[in-house]
Every structure is written in structure tokens, then in C-alpha cells.
Amino acid sequence: MVVTGAGIITALGRGWQANAAGFREGRRHFRPVTLFDVSRHRVKVAAQAELPESIPTRQLTARAARRLDRAAQLLLVAADEAWTQAQLDGTKDLPVVLGTTSGGMALGQTYYRQAIEHPHAASHQAGRVLHYLAQSQAMVVEEAFGFHGPITIIANACASGANAIGHGADLIRSGQADVVLAGGYDALSELVFTGFDSLQALSPTECRPFDAGRDGLALGEGAAVLILESEARARGRHAPVLGLVAGYGAATDVHHLTQPQPEGNAAFQSMQLACADAGLTPREINYVNAHGTGTPLNDSAEAAAINRWAGGAALEIPVSSTKACIGHLLGAAGAVEAAVCLMALQGQWLPPMSINTPDPACRFPLVRHPADMRLEHVLSNSFGFGGANATLIFGRAS
Amino acid sequence: MKRVFIHGIGAVSPAGWDVSSLRQALNCGASLATAALERPGWKHPLPARRVPQPAPKLPFLAHARLRRTSPMSLYAAAAAMEALQGAGYIPRASHRLGIIFCVTAGCVQYSRRFYDEAWRNPATASPLLFPETVFNAPASHLSALLESSCVNYTLVGDPGTFLQALSLAAGWLLDARVDSCLVVGAEEMDWLTADAYRNFSRRVVCAEGAGAVYLSCQSPAGNAGAELIAITGPRLYLNGMSRLKAIREMRADLPSGGADALLSDSVAGWPARDRAEIDAWSDWSGARLSPRRVLGEGLMAAGAWQCVAALDRLRQGSHPTALVSMAGSHQQAIGACFYVGTNG
Numbered sequence: 001m002v003v004t005g006a007g008i009i010t011a012l013g014r015g016w017q018a019n020a021a022g023f024r025e026g027r028r029h030f031r032p033v034t035l036f037d038v039s040r041h042r043v044k045v046a047a048q049a050e051l052p053e054s055i056p057t058r059q060l061t062a063r064a065a066r067r068l069d070r071a072a073q074l075l076l077v078a079a080d081e082a083w084t085q086a087q088l089d090g091t092k093d094l095p096v097v098l099g100t101t102s103g104g105m106a107l108g109q110t111y112y113r114q115a116i117e118h119p120h121a122a123s124h125q126a127g128r129v130l131h132y133l134a135q136s137q138a139m140v141v142e143e144a145f146g147f148h149g150p151i152t153i154i155a156n157a158c159a160s161g162a163n164a165i166g167h168g169a170d171l172i173r174s175g176q177a178d179v180v181l182a183g184g185y186d187a188l189s190e191l192v193f194t195g196f197d198s199l200q201a202l203s204p205t206e207c208r209p210f211d212a213g214r215d216g217l218a219l220g221e222g223a224a225v226l227i228l229e230s231e232a233r234a235r236g237r238h239a240p241v242l243g244l245v246a247g248y249g250a251a252t253d254v255h256h257l258t259q260p261q262p263e264g265n266a267a268f269q270s271m272q273l274a275c276a277d278a279g280l281t282p283r284e285i286n287y288v289n290a291h292g293t294g295t296p297l298n299d300s301a302e303a304a305a306i307n308r309w310a311g312g313a314a315l316e317i318p319v320s321s322t323k324a325c326i327g328h329l330l331g332a333a334g335a336v337e338a339a340v341c342l343m344a345l346q347g348q349w350l351p352p353m354s355i356n357t358p359d360p361a362c363r364f365p366l367v368r369h370p371a372d373m374r375l376e377h378v379l380s381n382s383f384g385f386g387g388a389n390a391t392l393i394f395g396r397a398s
Numbered sequence: 399m400k401r402v403f404i405h406g407i408g409a410v411s412p413a414g415w416d417v418s419s420l421r422q423a424l425n426c427g428a429s430l431a432t433a434a435l436e437r438p439g440w441k442h443p444l445p446a447r448r449v450p451q452p453a454p455k456l457p458f459l460a461h462a463r464l465r466r467t468s469p470m471s472l473y474a475a476a477a478a479m480e481a482l483q484g485a486g487y488i489p490r491a492s493h494r495l496g497i498i499f500c501v502t503a504g505c506v507q508y509s510r511r512f513y514d515e516a517w518r519n520p521a522t523a524s525p526l527l528f529p530e531t532v533f534n535a536p537a538s539h540l541s542a543l544l545e546s547s548c549v550n551y552t553l554v555g556d557p558g559t560f561l562q563a564l565s566l567a568a569g570w571l572l573d574a575r576v577d578s579c580l581v582v583g584a585e586e587m588d589w590l591t592a593d594a595y596r597n598f599s600r601r602v603v604c605a606e607g608a609g610a611v612y613l614s615c616q617s618p619a620g621n622a623g624a625e626l627i628a629i630t631g632p633r634l635y636l637n638g639m640s641r642l643k644a645i646r647e648m649r650a651d652l653p654s655g656g657a658d659a660l661l662s663d664s665v666a667g668w669p670a671r672d673r674a675e676i677d678a679w680s681d682w683s684g685a686r687l688s689p690r691r692v693l694g695e696g697l698m699a700a701g702a703w704q705c706v707a708a709l710d711r712l713r714q715g716s717h718p719t720a721l722v723s724m725a726g727s728h729q730q731a732i733g734a735c736f737y738v739g740t741n742g
């Protein structure tokens with residue numbers, strides 16, 4: 001199946017062009033968090049996105065548009081770009097498959113604060129309940145675009161976005177759908193930011209994936225949406241193709257709720273399954289977009305898994321993590337990184353990351369400077385809390 | 399052509415920690431007693447139906463992953479184990495067990511506690527609480543308990559999502575992605591959930607628990623398992639689709655079931671929400687189960703109870719066919735049909 005539309009918003013900007021330019025240069029975009037009070041937190045920065053002044057609300061009523069939460073706004077921006085690019089306006093019954101970890105978390109927080117501070121004040125509370133639910137942002141997309149297809153919300157922690165795209169691809173492959181809108185989104189929220197801060201998982205310096213001196217991750221926010229389509233249908237309507245979804249694998253790490261098995265067994269299994277699904281060997285993968293959060297345990301486990309999966313080919317497969325540029329987007333990460341892979345395939349370049357000293361555990365070359373490269377197939381890893389592991393493989397559009 | 403069979407069912411509900419207690423409560427038909435949930439800032443507590451303490455304590459609840467986890471993880475684990483044990487499931491390294499966990503509200507108790515700490519002083523918020531707030535924490539515990547590294551999805555949505563999960567499980571089985579699949583829906587009670595639902599109805603009583611269905615393509619011995627015949631496409635309450643129209647269209651997509659079929663519906667004693675579903679099935683003359691009337695609005699757990707209760711009736715030989723009608727509050731209407739017949 002092929003990708004005929006892609007939309008993205010991250011701290012690097014809104015849209016394919018702005019993000020491709022930023023990722024190609026390895027531009028970092030972190031700033032002090034202004035969405036909530038971080039004065040008492042250990043870490044005070046994140047890759048906070050800039051929402052456009054005008055959100056593409058399409059068919060939403062003015063009332064519905066006024067009630068959009070930040071997560072829904074991010075999602076709508078990405079969905080609008082993807083849908084516009086795909087030029088599929090006659091299609092309304094497509095499945096919508098989205099990954100998220102938080103849904104409308106900020107509304108849930110507001111609900112709780114009002115329930116405690118003003119226990120007898122019910123104003124706006126019903127609306128907050130409705131829009132807090134994780135399926136509500138998908139309902140907004142359906143309403144805005146006039147869709148009526150089934151909604152699937154996958155909440156597999158930080159692998160959610162990759163699982164959503166993989167599941168969307170499965171729907172097309174199995175003949176259940178010809179077109180699928182798939183992606184991921186997450187807005188920064190106080191609860192989640194504090195959660196990672198409390199775990200001391202946030203870097204007090206800089207997020208440096210696979211650096212020997214790495215000291216944690218950085219959080220970000222954003223959304224990415226892909227329009228997946230059967231190749232026959234896309235070719236039949238002469239749609240421009242951004243790339244192919246060539247393979248998908250998913251596995252579960254049962255070692256610990258928050259820590260990966262040190263050898264990355266499930267990550268290895270996930271990469272193997274994706275390669276088998278694509279009918280490719282590691283030697284045929286030209287670039288790995290790693291999960292690469294920048295935490296000591298995650299990166300060492302992923303490095304071990306890549307070393308084992310690639311075997312003798314490890315020395316020749318460049319690896320980087322774009323979380324060095326835009327932070328960890330949690331439920332959106334897998335979808336945004338899928339879009340980055342498509343950008344790299346289309347532009348034939350590698351996304352670099354800024355680090356000081358490569359971790360000697362990495363037998364593979366780390367992409368540290370902007371570079372052009374011939375890319376046919378690229379692999380993207382997404383791993384999450386709870387041991388959710390997902391791998392996607394994308395191919396260059398012929 | 400491959401078919402999909404139900405090999406095991408499990409339930410945890412305010413009636414108790416197994417399917418037989420669920421059956422007894424539904425056969426009795428009386429609404430279960432409510433417990434009082436203290437709500438900060440209010441003199442009067444909120445009513446809710448809680449899961450009783452297990453007696454005796456179930457041995458697998460001593461698993462390291464389940465010692466400090468949320469109640470919903472315990473409910474999910476107990477329902478899953480009942481479904482698997484009933485099917486004679488034995489974990490084998492070569493067996494690919496897919497897991498799909500479904501939830502609406504999620505781990506509310508830990509989330510509420512953690513956010514309260516974060517709000518009051520983020521510098522002292524407990525890192526022990528945060529990981530359990532994540533939607534897929536219970537699913538992760540299930541995989542660990544069952545030692546399964548196979549694919550595991552957590553789906554979030556209204557209770558109809560449980561039927562979407564059964565459909566997804568069937569897809570995985572028919573595509574041979576997994577050898578068998580466990581679908582679990584669970585929910586836990588907190589004053590915050592009860593408070594949230596009070597914004598929509600003063601009459602609704604929230605509840606907690608879990609339900610589990612274990613499926614495979616292997617034909618069960620005798621009539622020990624029902625066959626999954628159909629799951630309709632979800633009908634969303636959007637873009638001019640009223641609840642009534644959505645439920646009617648869903649019903650039209652279901653097989654008729656016959657005169658001796660059972661209907662398991664989502665009527666909850668919440669008039670504004672129930673009206674459309676009652677109207678859409680007003681000419682139904684067969685047997686009918688409404689688990690929420692007895693057990694309460696258990697959100698995703700209630701969706702699972704609807705299926706489990708219907709499948710249990712089939713297993714008991716009361717009916718050859720069961721239809722499940724799920725009309726969620728705000729998302730969609732979706733239905734399913736199960737059948738017990740010859741397994742040839």
C-alpha cells in the first residue's frame with residue numbers, strides 16, 4: 001500500500017516543507033514550557049509547538065470549533081494537510097485509526113481542578129468530560145471532514161502512532177478498506193510532563209540519543225497524519241505517491257512496565273517481524289529512524305537490538321533519532337517519525353542529530369551531520385511504556 | 399473457509415469474581431446494592447457498584463506485576479484467567495497469543511491521585527503512581543502474567559469498542575497473525591468517574607469490573623463454544639446520524655436471530671440515553687438481557703459483560719443464537735451475533 005497524503009505539525013513548524021527543512025538540518029527546537037506552570041519542576045523546557053492562528057476547522061460548526069482543545073487542534077492541522085494533499089474529497093467512509101497517549105488530558109485536568117476548588121460548580125464540566133475522552137479528537141476529525149467511517153484509537157503508549165499506521169496498513173492489505181486515515185497526536189499536558197519529571201526521565205541538559213553521556217529525554221508535542229491507500233486505487237487515479245508502507249511488526253516486552261529488557265528482545269522481534277512482513281533483509285534497509293529517546297536504558301537496549309537484528313550489516317546502516325530535534329511526542333512519535341522517513345525517502349537525505357560522543361555500544365554509524373544518501377527502504381522503531389514495541393518499514397515511491 | 403469460535407469467557411463484576419456470579423445476578427434481575435463513594439467537597443456521597451473483595455484470594459493476583467497495580471488491572475487479570483482456564487489454555491513458547499485490551503476511562507484512581515500530587519506540588523509527585531496511569535498498563539500486566547510477547551493492543555473508546563476488538567481479533571486469527579486471541583474490557587470506579595457521569599444523568603449508577611472473551615479458529619469440542627457470526631460496522635452519531643437511526647441501521651445489519659434468540663442490550667436505566675435503543679428494538683419479542691440495569695454503568699466493562707452474559711446463555715443451552723446491541727453514549731452503535739450449532 002502507498003501513502004498519498006501526509007500532514008505534520010511539530011515544534012519545527014507546521015507542514016511538510018517546514019518540517020523537512022528542519023529535520024534535514026537536524027535543527028533543535030526546545031523552549032521554556034508556557035502551557036502550564038513549570039516553576040517547581042526539575043526540567044522546564046520542551047518542544048512546544050506553535051499552533052497557527054487559524055485552525056482548519058472545515059465543516060465544524062462555529063460552536064464546535066470554539067470548543068476544540070489543543071490536542072484536537074494539532075490533529076486537525078495535520079489531518080487537513082494530509083487530506084488536502086491526497087485529494088480524495090469524494091471518500092467519506094474511510095476508517096480513522098489514531099494513536100494517542102493522552103487524548104484531551106488538559107480538559108481532564110481542568111475538570112479535576114474545578115471539581116476540587118468549586119465542588120458545586122458544574123458549568124462547562126459536561127463538555128470537558130466529552131472532549132477529554134480519547135475518541136473525541138477522532139470524532140472531531142470525522143465531523144470536520146464529513147467522514148462516517150469506523151474509529152480506532154490505539155493507546156499503546158509511545159508506540160501508539162506506529163501501531164495506528166501499521167493497523168491502517170493491515171486494513172488495506174486485508175481488503176477491509178481502500179483508504180485509511182492513520183496517524184498520531186499528543187499535546188503537552190501537566191500530568192504527563194510531571195510524570196516524566198517525577199521519574200527523572202527528562203534530561204536536565206540536552207536530549208542526546210545514543211550519546212555516551214546521555215541523561216534523559218525531552219518531551220514534545222505535535223501530530224502527523226498519513227493517508228494510506230491501496231496501490232491499485234492510487235495508481236488508478238494517478239495520485240502522487242509519497243512512499244510505500246512496506247512492512248509492519250509489533251511485539252511486547254514483558255520485562256518491566258517502564259524499563260526495556262536490556263538486550264531489547266522485543267525490539268529485535270519487532271524489527272524481525274517487520275522485515276519478514278516486507279520481505280526484506282537488514283542489508284536492504286538503508287536507514288533506521290530509531291526510537292532513541294535519549295534515556296540511558298532505552299538507547300542501550302535499542303542499540304543491542306539493532307546490533308543483533310542487523311548482524312554484519314550493522315556497520316553500514318546509518319541510524320539517528322529525530323527526538324533530538326523535536327523531543328518525544330509520545331502517542332504522536334511513531335506517526336511523526338513515519339512522516340520523517342517519507343521525507344527522507346522523497347528527498348534522499350538522512351536526518352542528523354546533534355550529539356557529542358557516540359555510545360560505544362552502537363556498532364552502527366550514527367547520523368551526526370546533514371547528508372544526502374540513496375534510500376530505497378527505511379525502518380522506524382517506536383517503543384513504549386508497558387513494553388509496546390512497533391516497527392514500520394517504508395519504501396521509496398517508484 | 400476459516401471460522402472464529404469462542405473458547406472461554408470470564409467476568410469480574412459487582413456480583414463477584416466469575417461468570418457464575420454474573421449469571422446469578424442477571425437471573426435474579428434485581429439491581430445490586432450500591433456503595434457510597436466519598437466525594438470531596440460534598441456532604442452526600444455518590445452511589446456506585448463496586449467489585450467485592452475476592453474470597454478466597456486468587457493465586458495469580460500475587461504475581462509481581464499485580465502487587466501494586468490499579469484495581470482494573472486485577473479485574474482484567476481475573477477475567478482473562480477465567481476465560482483462559484475455562485478453555486484449557488496452556489502457555490507454550492510457540493503459541494502466539496494476541497491480546498486486545500479495551501477501556502473507556504482507564505486507570506482513573508492512579509491518574510486522579512497522581513494529578514492531585516502534580517497539581518499541589520510537582521516536585522514531590524510520586525514516580526510510583528505515574529506509570530500506572532498509562533492506558534496500556536493493564537494490557538502490559540496481562541502480557542507479563544501470560545508471558546506473551548505477541549502483539550498487544552490497547553483500544554480506547556466507548557463500550558462498542560469491545561465489539562470492534564472482537565472483530566480485530568477475528569481479523570488477526572483469520573490472517574494467521576496470532577494462534578489465539580484474548581479480548582478484555584475493564585474499568586475501575588472512582589468518585590471522579592461517578593462525578594463526571596452525574597453531569598449527564600442523576601440516575602445512572604457507575605460500576606466497575608471486567609469481562610474477557612478468548613477466541614481461536616479451532617473448533618471447540620461438542621457445543622462448548624459459540625461461533626462469532628457477525629459484527630456490524632460501527633454507526634457513528636455524527637453528521638446527521640441520530641442515535642435512533644444509528645441503532646436501527648446497526649440492527650438492520652445483524653442477522654434476525656430467530657424466535658428463540660437472545661438479545662443482550664445496553665439499556666441502563668438512563669431514560670434519555672435508553673430511549674433510542676428501546677425504540678429501535680421495540681418489536682423484539684424474544685428473550686432479553688440488560689446487564690447494566692442490574693450491574694450498573696460499567697463503561698467498557700459493561701460492554702464486555704453484555705457479550706459474556708450472552709455467550710454464557712449460549713453455553714448454558716438457553717438459546718441457540720445471541721444478538722448483542724451496543725449503543726454507546728456519545729460515539730457509536732454496533733452489534734454482534736453469536737451462534738451455537740454444529741461445529742463441522
